[in-house]
Amino acid sequence: MNLLFCFIGALVGTLVGVLPGLGPVGAVAFLLSITFKMEPASAIIMLAGIYYGAMYGGSTTSILVNIPGETASVVTCLDGYRMARQGRAGAALGISAFGSFIAGTFGVVGLMFLAPLLGRAALSFGPAEYFALTLAGLTLVAYLSQGSMLKALIMATLGLLAGTVGMDPISGEERFTYATLTLRDGFGLVPVAMGLFGIAEVLENLVVIGTQSVYETKIQGLLPNRQDWRDSAAPIARGSVVGFFLGILPGPGPVIASFVSYAMEKRLSPTPEKFGTGMIEGVAGPEAANNAATAGSFIPLLSLGIPTSAIMALFMGALMIHGIQPGPLFIAKYPELFWGFIASMYVGNAMLLVLNLPLIGIWVRLLKTPYVILFPLILLFCLIGVYSLNSNVAEIVIMLAFGVIGFFLRRVGFEGAPFILAMVLGPIMETSLRQTLLISRGSFYIFLTRPICAVLIGLTVAFLIWPTFRRKSKSD
Amino acid sequence: MKRLDLIAAAGLAGLAGYILFESRKLAFGSLRVPQTGFFPRALGILLVLLALGELLRALRHSEPVFSMEKIAGEGWIRIGATLATMLGFALVLEWLGFLLATFLLMVLLLRAIEAPRWPKVFVVALVTALLSYGLFAYLLGVPLPAGILGI
Numbered sequence: 223m224n225l226l227f228c229f230i231g232a233l234v235g236t237l238v239g240v241l242p243g244l245g246p247v248g249a250v251a252f253l254l255s256i257t258f259k260m261e262p263a264s265a266i267i268m269l270a271g272i273y274y275g276a277m278y279g280g281s282t283t284s285i286l287v288n289i290p291g292e293t294a295s296v297v298t299c300l301d302g303y304r305m306a307r308q309g310r311a312g313a314a315l316g317i318s319a320f321g322s323f324i325a326g327t328f329g330v331v332g333l334m335f336l337a338p339l340l341g342r343a344a345l346s347f348g349p350a351e352y353f354a355l356t357l358a359g360l361t362l363v364a365y366l367s368q369g370s371m372l373k374a375l376i377m378a379t380l381g382l383l384a385g386t387v388g389m390d391p392i393s394g395e396e397r398f399t400y401a402t403l404t405l406r407d408g409f410g411l412v413p414v415a416m417g418l419f420g421i422a423e424v425l426e427n428l429v430v431i432g433t434q435s436v437y438e439t440k441i442q443g444l445l446p447n448r449q450d451w452r453d454s455a456a457p458i459a460r461g462s463v464v465g466f467f468l469g470i471l472p473g474p475g476p477v478i479a480s481f482v483s484y485a486m487e488k489r490l491s492p493t494p495e496k497f498g499t500g501m502i503e504g505v506a507g508p509e510a511a512n513n514a515a516t517a518g519s520f521i522p523l524l525s526l527g528i529p530t531s532a533i534m535a536l537f538m539g540a541l542m543i544h545g546i547q548p549g550p551l552f553i554a555k556y557p558e559l560f561w562g563f564i565a566s567m568y569v570g571n572a573m574l575l576v577l578n579l580p581l582i583g584i585w586v587r588l589l590k591t592p593y594v595i596l597f598p599l600i601l602l603f604c605l606i607g608v609y610s611l612n613s614n615v616a617e618i619v620i621m622l623a624f625g626v627i628g629f630f631l632r633r634v635g636f637e638g639a640p641f642i643l644a645m646v647l648g649p650i651m652e653t654s655l656r657q658t659l660l661i662s663r664g665s666f667y668i669f670l671t672r673p674i675c676a677v678l679i680g681l682t683v684a685f686l687i688w689p690t691f692r693r694k695s696k697s698d
Numbered sequence: 699m700k701r702l703d704l705i706a707a708a709g710l711a712g713l714a715g716y717i718l719f720e721s722r723k724l725a726f727g728s729l730r731v732p733q734t735g736f737f738p739r740a741l742g743i744l745l746v747l748l749a750l751g752e753l754l755r756a757l758r759h760s761e762p763v764f765s766m767e768k769i770a771g772e773g774w775i776r777i778g779a780t781l782a783t784m785l786g787f788a789l790v791l792e793w794l795g796f797l798l799a800t801f802l803l804m805v806l807l808l809r810a811i812e813a814p815r816w817p818k819v820f821v822v823a824l825v826t827a828l829l830s831y832g833l834f835a836y837l838l839g840v841p842l843p844a845g846i847l848g849i
Contacts, residue, residue, distance in 0.1 A: 259839060372755065376710060376748045383717060383741050390734045397724060397734060421784075428780060428811070429773040595822065598807035601780070602800065602830060605787060610840040618788040622781065629777075634706045652737040664729030 231268035235275020246276035248420035294476035301504030325510035329517025341525035353654035354678035385648025418638035421625025457507035465511030469518025476512035483511035535646035703756035714745035795845015
């Protein structure tokens, strides 16, 4: 049964990755509501399938249409589309699929070994460490955001505030509920995520309805030749390692990993000036990196209980819905869930290799679906998905409200990812801070006397002041 | 577009002020024993400072740091029609029932963008309503409102 859910997740994920307009965050948020009735292992296996499936699928549109299916495939457009124009779409698609498989497998092996190690180390974490970790994580996400860091910090603060709506996690007192039953449970993660990422994205696409032209070429020879493998082997290896470790860090791991890998391959290449003209290294490295990063990004969630990105926040939500608390004791308390999840990632990577190559023709046909048909379906799934949570119409209104807010905030450069991450981390952060202050009798000095805290607080300060320092040295 | 930056910053400062005002009703406690209002009030103060920082930045720069293309009148109509349709769906869902509400939703959304011919609209809307009902009600076991049709 879990194999079936793995397959469904991988298929849906590839579809989501292929079709621009609905990213993996929106898809996971929607399917989260459906996983209520499933076993925890099946739920997490299916949702994980969507995540790494989207990484595979996103490269298809990048190569064939020059439009990234999702953000981590932006870089693949640079050389992948040029390869398609040169009649080498098959080689680009093939190396992307094989590279993703190899890197995904490497990432799963890394996850298998590192997660238990980090989980054991995290047993020595107290409330002070957790507060410092969540603070450093949010600051790093703001630092790495594509827009202004100040705006990302504002969104993170708003997310923390949104997390305070509902019941106080310590005293159980109501806050900002205005005597409504719906708000007593706080803003639901699913309505907010679907509003900010699903509805807002669709509204943005409604601004200008364009038609995308799929490059009409006969895709032949999906198996890379010997020269392609010789050129791609090292980029795939480097991308796997770099991607995996970047995925562990807070922030949009796969996106950063793909950009770093591209920059690295260009720097290491004997012909860097050829990047952007159809270099297979420019496809192999980034695609390997973004897949390895998806595996790496599970490590902080499973071993520390700290999600490091919007999608990991949703995974945390999925586990908590089933009454499972991720953290240092997760692997010890739920070994069947952890190892079942690892096994599914091995199988899922193999399934994706099988799905992506022979089904290219179907994905290409789907890409030609007019947006006028696609967008009502996306909206319908969002509406039903939210309603199915608690059969509560008020949650649809919350989703629409966040959709409108997200749409307008995007127009002035405010991103949704820091908000959703902060909303999930908020209760952990607040509880840790209040417990720490109780222990230290109101002294903040405790954050400097505990070594792990001191390092994390130091990193937080560094992330905050580095942009100012860099601007000053540039103007000098 | 710089005006949008200023409006956003001013709006955020206003929101922060409102949060500080509402937090007065919650017990703050002290640093030794922080209570219910401690975290929201601290965040409210932080938001005021960040919003003022954003306001200053927007005032200092002659050009907006970030801007997107302006939305044409047609775009606003599409957005407005889509939002109104979805809100209408939420309001009538439990009264009309899932099938009828979904059918109407699809008809209005399809017409909101490109106005395909009515026969095509009706066929797509009907097929979508039936398929989604089958998927959610039967395959996934999601309880959906029966409404006036009783289905």
